[in-house]
Amino acid sequence: MSEHIVPVRVYVTIFLVLLVGTLLTVMAAFYDFPGRLNTIVAMTIATTKATFVVLYFMHVRYSIRLVWVIVASALFWMAIMFALTFSDYWTRDWMRVGY
Amino acid sequence: MADVMNSHATTSGTHGHRALQHHFENMEQQREAGTLGMWVFLVTEIMFFGGMFLAYTLYRSKYPAAFASASNHLDITLGALNTGVLILSSFTMAMAVYFTQVGKRRPQIFCLIATLILGLTFLGVKAKEYHDKYEDRLIPGYLIPGAPFGPAVQKEGEPPDHHKLHLLPGATVEQVQMFYWIYFAMTGMHALHMIIGAGLLTFLLIFSIKGRFDPEYHSPVEVIGLYWHFVDIVWIFLFPLLYLLGRHFEHG
Numbered sequence: 246m247s248e249h250i251v252p253v254r255v256y257v258t259i260f261l262v263l264l265v266g267t268l269l270t271v272m273a274a275f276y277d278f279p280g281r282l283n284t285i286v287a288m289t290i291a292t293t294k295a296t297f298v299v300l301y302f303m304h305v306r307y308s309i310r311l312v313w314v315i316v317a318s319a320l321f322w323m324a325i326m327f328a329l330t331f332s333d334y335w336t337r338d339w340m341r342v343g344y
Numbered sequence: 345m346a347d348v349m350n351s352h353a354t355t356s357g358t359h360g361h362r363a364l365q366h367h368f369e370n371m372e373q374q375r376e377a378g379t380l381g382m383w384v385f386l387v388t389e390i391m392f393f394g395g396m397f398l399a400y401t402l403y404r405s406k407y408p409a410a411f412a413s414a415s416n417h418l419d420i421t422l423g424a425l426n427t428g429v430l431i432l433s434s435f436t437m438a439m440a441v442y443f444t445q446v447g448k449r450r451p452q453i454f455c456l457i458a459t460l461i462l463g464l465t466f467l468g469v470k471a472k473e474y475h476d477k478y479e480d481r482l483i484p485g486y487l488i489p490g491a492p493f494g495p496a497v498q499k500e501g502e503p504p505d506h507h508k509l510h511l512l513p514g515a516t517v518e519q520v521q522m523f524y525w526i527y528f529a530m531t532g533m534h535a536l537h538m539i540i541g542a543g544l545l546t547f548l549l550i551f552s553i554k555g556r557f558d559p560e561y562h563s564p565v566e567v568i569g570l571y572w573h574f575v576d577i578v579w580i581f582l583f584p585l586l587y588l589l590g591r592h593f594e595h596g
Contacts, residue, residue, distance in 0.1 A: 260435040274588035287584040295577045302438045302573045319387040323394045
């Protein structure tokens with residue numbers, strides 16, 4: 246069998262990383278960053294946590310290529326959905342046509 | 345074709361496993377096909393929740409003051425506690441998969457029970473939060489008969505009351521209601537996924553106790569694990585977006 250068994254210490258490490266990430270994001274929320282940086286910091290931490298979950302808890306790092314393609318496709322279509330929607334909503338003021 | 349036919353006759357190696365379905369060559373192919381299928385399903389789930397994240401982003405950019413006011417009314421302590429509970433449950437789920445892969449049934453069953461209890465703990469805390477929102481009349485629209493949306497608003501000079509809605513300049517109660525539609529749609533769909541997940545875990549537990557899984561055959565544990573981690577990821581994004589980001593509007 247070619248199945249990769251992730252060692253326990255990797256799971257424990259990822260678990261600790263996720264706990265630290267949660268702690269950081271709560272601490273960051275009580276600290277005022279300039280401008281929109283609070284949102285950017287929170288989303289960076291959340292994306293990092295999610296990436297660790299996908300790669301290790303969900304074994305994608307050790308999965309066949311086709312799984313990588315499917316995961317990437319989700320991000321790709323999500324990006325299309327956000328990009329097209331906001332290219333409309335966030336540019337309406339530019340033309341002064343209102344909401 | 346002859347090889348495929350023969351593979352059913354032989355009882356050596358993985359070919360003769362009782363869980364092997366006739367349309368697969370061997371256990372490895374069957375396992376990979378199952379994982380792949382689950383990922384395709386999860387992509388549809390990502391797109392489903394993605395639509396709600398889109399609605400959140402859109403209305404937050406439209407009503408920043410109202411979203412900050414409403415977000416400040418949520419209980420960060422309970423939200424953070426639930427984040428920790430869910431992360432721990434993801435860890436015990438990953439360990440359940442690990443113990444199945446190495447064929448240790450007792451720790452595997454223990455991990456499944458732990459995951460189930462943690463999942464139910466999350467739902468219990470969520471129910472408490474929903475009840476708090478109900479008492480503060482923050483359930484949107486007329487979803488609750490006899491208690492339509494209508495929070496008490498904190499007025500200038502009144503002593504602070506955490507049951508009252510503190511509106512930031514520029515926010516209206518109607519806009520706050522929009523936040524709560526999105527809050528209940530997103531956390532409600534998330535909670536529904538948790539309830540389904542708890543059901544799936546119960547199924548895994550029964551079949552584990554019956555001894556159905558072994559190092560050769562454990563796709564159900566792996567695949568339900570993928571689902572559980574996905575639900576965890578949704579919460580990883582929901583927690584900062586709903587509970588934390590409201591705190592900074594006043595400072596720009």
